[in-house]
């Protein structure tokens with residue numbers, strides 16, 4: 001009883017939870033060039049920024065997922 005989970009290989013479980021967040025997959029937004037304004041809400045920004053804040057960046061990524 002209750003020993004079914006023992007059949008799961010422990011290595012695979014760990015691979016799904018990488019401890020290093022920097023090795024996360026590249027987001028769609030990271031392929032964009034900075035254009036001087038927010039890609040999501042068009043708010044004027046520094047020429048090196050793509051988004052005015054994380055909420056906009058996250059929202060943009062979400063839309064990119066849906067339009068894939």
Ligand SMILES: [Zn+2]
Nearest residue numbers: 038041052056
């Ligand atoms: Zn924005």
